[in-house]
Structure formats: C-alpha cells, structure tokens
Amino acid sequence: MEHMHVKGAHIFSHNLARLLNITPEQVRRDLMLIGLTGNHRKGYNIEALVGLIGKTIDSYDPQNIAIIGIGNLGRAVTAFIRKSGSRLRIVASFDIDPLKINHEIAGVHCYPVSDIEKMIKKLDISIAILTVPPDTARSIAGILTDSGIKGILNLTSVHLDLPEHIYLKDYDIITSLEEIGFFIKSRG
C-alpha cells in the first residue's frame, strides 16, 4: 500500500517552480519539451517525471564546443567549464592574436580566426561560445553561420540577427546586473 501510494504521488508545476525559483509557465514549457504533460487536477506523476528526466539526461550526447575569442573571459570560461565535471567538450579556440594562435590556452588549442569555417567542419563543432570584442561580434557571427554552426552562446552585449535554424542564447552579464539593480530599486 505504501508503495502504491508513492507510485501515485503527484506534484504541481507551481510546487516545482517554487523549488527552482522559476515560473510555473517555464516548468510546464520545459517539461512539455521532453514530452511530459501534467494533469490539471493532480499535477505531474512524480515517478513518470523522474523517469523521463533521467532518460533525457542519459541520452544526452554532448556536442563539440569552440570558444571564439580567447581573452580573459574566454580563458576563464574555458577553465570553468573544464573544471566543472560536466560532459561539455571544448575542442578548439579561435583568436586573431599571433601570440595565442597554435598554442594551448587554458588547455585548448588556439586556431586563427581565418580557420573557423575549416576547423568547425573538421572537428565537428556544433556550438560556439562568443567572447569577442563588441565591434567584431556581428562579422564573426556571420562566419559562424556560414560554417554551419548549430548553436551560439553569445557572451557579448551585441544583439545578433541569426537564421532561425541556429539556436542562440544570449548571456549578457551587464544586462543581468542592470536588471538586478533595477528590481532592487523598484522595490525601494
């Protein structure tokens, strides 16, 4: 009976949302993406939820990643990811600095920017992390688009216009801090 009870246990999206500091809408959207819909009255079946999340993570095959622009931030991000114990694989970096090109920076080989297209194909790189100066962000994004990249994590504050088939995630620390500052202030 105890077991039966656990098997039938449910949780609502707003409970999950509170645990994760996100909105119930985000919870429902994300779970729908991995194929799970909750019951309006009961919420999500916990056993089904745990099973499906586990299956999704297990089937996750990490793609090869390149860092474009291996300055201070690029180096720190590379080191951070390599230390994190995650399955993310950084296989190359690209820069224009002759002192960096053909050297290992933060444990990753640095190629010239002119080789982006060639190396992205050769090393089967699907994700690029963009940490270049703002004035070059758009031209580099164009090169990445032409090279067949599938996803970009944009750490610059430059807004990029990319074709629909490239998955873009903006990750701008300045905007995040300004957002915090704004909310703190509006709370008085």
Add this chain to the structure above:
Amino acid sequence: MEHMHVKGAHIFSHNLARLLNITPEQVRRDLMLIGLTGNHRKGYNIEALVGLIGKTIDSYDPQNIAIIGIGNLGRAVTAFIRKSGSRLRIVASFDIDPLKINHEIAGVHCYPVSDIEKMIKKLDISIAILTVPPDTARSIAGILTDSGIKGILNLTSVHLDLPEHIYLKDYDIITSLEEIGFFIKSRG
C-alpha cells in the same frame, strides 16, 4: 500631418519580441514593470515607449557591487564589467586566499571573507556576484543574507534558497550550454 502620423505610430509586442529574440510575453511583462501597457488592437504607442524607457534609464542610479570569490572567473568578470563602459560599480572583492587579501585584483581591493558583513554595510554594497567554489556557495549566501544584501548574481551552479526580499538571478553557463546542446539535438 506627417508629424501627427509619427506621434500616433504604434508597435505590437510581437514585433518588439522578434527584434529582440525574446517572447511577446517577456516584452509585455518587462514593459508592464516600467508602467507601460499596450493597446490590444494597436499595440504600444512608440513615442510613449521611447519616452518612458529613456526616463527609466536616466533615473537608474547604479548600486555598489561586490565580487565574492576572485578566482579566474571572478577576475575575468571584474575586468569585463570595468571595461564595458557601463555604470556598474564594483567596489570590493572578497576571498579566503591570503595572497589576494589586501591586494588590488583586477583593479579592485580584495577583503577577507570574514569581513563580508562589515564591509557590505560600510561600503553600502547592495549587489553581490557569487563566483565561489560550489561547496561554499550556500554558506556564503547565508553570510550575504545576514549582511543585508539586496541582490545576488549567482554564477555558481548551486541552487540557492534565499529569503523573498533578496533578488536572485542565476547565471549558470554550464546549464546554458547544456540547454543549447539539448535543443540542437532535439531539432535533429
């Protein structure tokens, strides 16, 4: 007449959303926060929109920021923010490393972690950027809470449980990359 036409020009949240690569819901939520609601049939009055955004930015008085944990990532983030030309003010860093304490790191004075509470009050710091190792993130967050911090930008992958009155923003690069990897894969 030309002028009258411009004065009356409107734009819909879905147009703004497409320009910014965000959802129409985010546009409406953010604009509602600065006090602007659109008209269902016409959208937002562009003149009112530009005026209010300008007023919001002009009235924005940046808070003092501290970096907690001034390792590679902390240093890179500090340098990045200081170079960005934004009005964000990093006034202190905190670390446990005796080689860093009482020195300038990336242009910012480093204090011992034991002084967090004292210095946050003394320097009127309202925002903390957390770049400490995962195993210390929760205890440091507790110290920050006790010190009266108002906002935290959490760069660690640790989930923090904070009181409601602290504005928390998680900014986890590992999760962002895994999200990109997942979406790329699910697109086939």
